[in-house]
Amino acid sequence: MSLLDWFAERRKQTSLNLTGSSPFDKERQVREIADGLWQKCPACDTLTYTKDLQQNWQVCPSCGHHHRITAPERLEQLLDPGSWQPLNEHLAPTDPLHFFDQKPYSERLATYQERTQLKDAVLTGLGNLEGIPVAIGVMDFRFMGGSMGSVVGEKIARLTERATCDHLPLILFSASGGARMQEGILSLMQMAKTSAALQRHRDAGQLFISVLTHPTYGGVTASFAMLGDLILAEPGAQVGFAGPNVIEQTIGKGKLPEGFQTAEYLLAQGLIDAIVPRTELRKRLAQLLSMHRPRLHVSLPAISSEALTLQPML
Amino acid sequence: MTKSNDRLLLEFEQPVAALEQRIQEIRALAEENDIDASEQIRQLEAKAEELRREIFSQLTPVERLQVARHPRRPTTLDYVQTICDDWFELHGDRHGQDDPAIVGGLAKLGEQPVMILGHQKGRDTKDNIHRNFGMPNPAGYRKALRLMEHAHRFGLPLLTFIDTPGAYPGVKAEAEGQGEAIATNLQTLFRLEIPIICTVIGEGGSGGALAIGIGNRILMFEHAVYSVISPEGCAAILWKDAKKAPQAAAALRITAQDLLQLEVIDEILPEPVGGAHRAPLEAAQTLKQALLRHLKELSALSGRQLREERYQKFRRMGAFLELSE
Numbered sequence: 001m002s003l004l005d006w007f008a009e010r011r012k013q014t015s016l017n018l019t020g021s022s023p024f025d026k027e028r029q030v031r032e033i034a035d036g037l038w039q040k041c042p043a044c045d046t047l048t049y050t051k052d053l054q055q056n057w058q059v060c061p062s063c064g065h066h067h068r069i070t071a072p073e074r075l076e077q078l079l080d081p082g083s084w085q086p087l088n089e090h091l092a093p094t095d096p097l098h099f100f101d102q103k104p105y106s107e108r109l110a111t112y113q114e115r116t117q118l119k120d121a122v123l124t125g126l127g128n129l130e131g132i133p134v135a136i137g138v139m140d141f142r143f144m145g146g147s148m149g150s151v152v153g154e155k156i157a158r159l160t161e162r163a164t165c166d167h168l169p170l171i172l173f174s175a176s177g178g179a180r181m182q183e184g185i186l187s188l189m190q191m192a193k194t195s196a197a198l199q200r201h202r203d204a205g206q207l208f209i210s211v212l213t214h215p216t217y218g219g220v221t222a223s224f225a226m227l228g229d230l231i232l233a234e235p236g237a238q239v240g241f242a243g244p245n246v247i248e249q250t251i252g253k254g255k256l257p258e259g260f261q262t263a264e265y266l267l268a269q270g271l272i273d274a275i276v277p278r279t280e281l282r283k284r285l286a287q288l289l290s291m292h293r294p295r296l297h298v299s300l301p302a303i304s305s306e307a308l309t310l311q312p313m314l
Numbered sequence: 315m316t317k318s319n320d321r322l323l324l325e326f327e328q329p330v331a332a333l334e335q336r337i338q339e340i341r342a343l344a345e346e347n348d349i350d351a352s353e354q355i356r357q358l359e360a361k362a363e364e365l366r367r368e369i370f371s372q373l374t375p376v377e378r379l380q381v382a383r384h385p386r387r388p389t390t391l392d393y394v395q396t397i398c399d400d401w402f403e404l405h406g407d408r409h410g411q412d413d414p415a416i417v418g419g420l421a422k423l424g425e426q427p428v429m430i431l432g433h434q435k436g437r438d439t440k441d442n443i444h445r446n447f448g449m450p451n452p453a454g455y456r457k458a459l460r461l462m463e464h465a466h467r468f469g470l471p472l473l474t475f476i477d478t479p480g481a482y483p484g485v486k487a488e489a490e491g492q493g494e495a496i497a498t499n500l501q502t503l504f505r506l507e508i509p510i511i512c513t514v515i516g517e518g519g520s521g522g523a524l525a526i527g528i529g530n531r532i533l534m535f536e537h538a539v540y541s542v543i544s545p546e547g548c549a550a551i552l553w554k555d556a557k558k559a560p561q562a563a564a565a566l567r568i569t570a571q572d573l574l575q576l577e578v579i580d581e582i583l584p585e586p587v588g589g590a591h592r593a594p595l596e597a598a599q600t601l602k603q604a605l606l607r608h609l610k611e612l613s614a615l616s617g618r619q620l621r622e623e624r625y626q627k628f629r630r631m632g633a634f635l636e637l638s639e
Contacts, residue, residue: 096576096633097567101552150632157629179520179542181552184566185578188542189631191521192528195500196625203505219542221493222481222521227501241493241521242483246547250483261488271491 041065057278066214066234066278070116071123071140074173078136078282079127086125088158093120093151097184105182108144116142120151121176124159126168130286135163138173141215146176148220149183153190156224160197160208169207169289174225178218191223198227207292209285212239212263212272230288231272233263234281324380326369327588333362367587373537375563379545381537382516386591388598389448390417390432390475393515396598397605398423398430406457413454415446415482416526418461423473424606429465431458431526432475435516448517449482452495455525459499462506469617471509471609474526479544481522496525503528504625507617511608513583513601514538514570515590530624531608532578534570535597536585540578541568578631 033040038047043065053060057077058067069077075084099105113119121143126135137159139146156172163170179187201208210228214237221241225231233239240261248256259265266272276284323331337358344351373381381387394401398421406412418431433450436442465472481492503510503526510529518527518540534540543551545563550556573579583600586593612620 090637092635092637094633094635097565099565101562101565150634154632154634181543181548181566183633184542185540185568185573185576186632188520188524189578189628191497191524192500192504192628193631195497196504196628199501199504200625202501219521222496222525223500224497226491226494226497239493240488241481241496242488246483247485247488251485257485260485269489269491271494 039067041067059278064235064277066236068141068175068214069278070142071118071138071173074138075123075125075127075136077278078129078285080129080131083128084125085127086123087162088124088155089119091119091151091155093149093183095182096150096186097182099182099184101182108182112143116140118143120149120155121146122152122155124155126162129171129282129289132286132289133168134171134289135159135166135168136171136173139175139220141175141177144180146174146220147178147180147187148176148190148223149180149187150190152180153187153193156190156194157197160194160201163208164197164201164204164206167204167206169209169292170201171209171211171285172224172228173211173213174216174220175213176216176218176220176225178220188219191219194224195227198224202229207289209288211276211281211285212266213237215239217241217243226271232274232276232281232284233266233272235263235275235277237263239263239266322384322386324377324384326373326377326380327366330362330366330369333358333365337362363587370537370588374560375539375566375569376545376560378537378569379517379539379563381589382539384589384591387477387516388590388594389437390430390434390477390515392594393475393598393601394419394421394430394432396595397602398428401430404461406460407453408460409453409456411451411453413446413451413457414444415448415450415478416454416458418458420470423602423609426609427470428609429461429470429472430475431461431472432515433478433523433526435477446482448478449480450478450522450525451482451484451487452490452492455481455492455495455499458526459495459502462499462502466506466508469508471511471612472506472529473605474510474512474529476512476514476518476523476527476538476540477516478519478522479517480519481525496521499525500528504628505621507621509609509612509615509620510624511605511612513605514540514579515601519544528624528628530612530620530627531580533581533583533604533608534573534579535583535590535601536570537589538570539563539568540570540573541566 037050039050039053040047041060044063046062048061058069093109095106118140122137122139124137137156160170198208208229210225210231212225212233216225216239238261244256263275267275337355340351341355401419401421403419415434417434421428421430433448434445435448436445462472511531512527512529514534516538520542545559546556548562548566549558570582574582583604586596590597
């Protein structure tokens, strides 16, 4: 028996369905889920050994359901080992409005920072994807629902500017509930800021690929996520501007069309280019990148050099 | 006082209303009995005016929200008709729809031909249904996109007027790409090599407002509000109770004064005592003078400079820490 066969066999044995198990088994399973040894797939109820799920990039081996993945895991999957070079790690959120709801915003930030070991909801940096240098940003939904505040906006804008300047293709993975309410109007303005930087990237003739992951909503959808030259999505990802609850308030509960706002729905509506399963993402991104080799485009003259009038070359 | 006037009167205006009611009664009584009460009436009127000034000088954020949403508050078309000449409305997204929640067209401001874009709320219930309460669908943003591109091609300054609860949350809007429509406008507004002046005239509702809200100058009327989410929506999410909207309105910092402090807007346009709806012509004159002044300043810049200045303006917005490494 080869090692691969052994893994396959074990996976078959361990991918048990809860229904039909004895009460004793059930109890043991509950305990082991609590221990983090096993995870139950919300889509097909299959139990999978946590390590197997991790090895399959959090995609259920039984039904293909895409579980949420953290930003560090995402980078590990996509980038060539040792090529990750984080940028602007020193940017940290503050509490400009002294926002207080049930808890002070500053307290919430500290909690999430401790829990996720991240400073805010996005990681940005440079790396190689199958040997191709890229600028990449990955949102992490664990950090306050991936909401976009000043740090997220600034890091994405800086990454984009770096990509433009270095003639690098830009890849952004979104996963967000939308703008971060606790930073008020300043969060809204991050939609403008990220779009501004992307406009320059576009002007310079550089590529931007947006990858939509579950879930992407609100101010993130209505800014950089939908501005990709090419837009990909993971299977089953829910993406929209207004959340389903908000829409149901106007049309009534249970009246949303089947599969509304899923990646498959967006594809049928012509809003995205393709759906790519996570396990194929690295290969498919590399394929697209390889067909868009960086153009050494002459960037727009900076404003200070405007006085330099172009002389016709005769 | 008629019932419909009751509805148009905001709760915090009650003390003034009571006083004005008394003035009416005294006037009627004086006429009836042929007594000269003009001096007393004049004093009471001065007192009422003073009281109104006092009330409006210390409105809470949620009270300002009520003024910003007042059913009689001047709309985009009200202002356009007062401050511009030769208004020529332009319609349609050229993909099968014309969204009445956003209006656009050509006009002259003084001698200057300009492109105008604005959210449009209705003036009564029927009109409001037609205008979808000023909540645009993707078609509205795509009409706006077409008109801003037109302005760019012909070097026309762009004046936008913001007054929306937000982009419409509906099944059709999502199917047609509400997010994409807004995002494309944001991006395009950074490419235009023309002067752009945006004015928040009433309600600035989130991304749906921002989609026509990127300019070289952002002006805001004194009692207008501008927010990342409606206070009711925010309260429902963070307090799990929509009735906590007054707390959310305060926490979100949505008033013109807040936005000036946060360096998101450039100037506050003062309103007539009691709000723009009490003296719309006066409010319109304030608006016109401000627009002319800013247009004049911006006309000194080249298209490239205007574009660069706009980029830098929005690039600076936000608050974060740069920790030493």
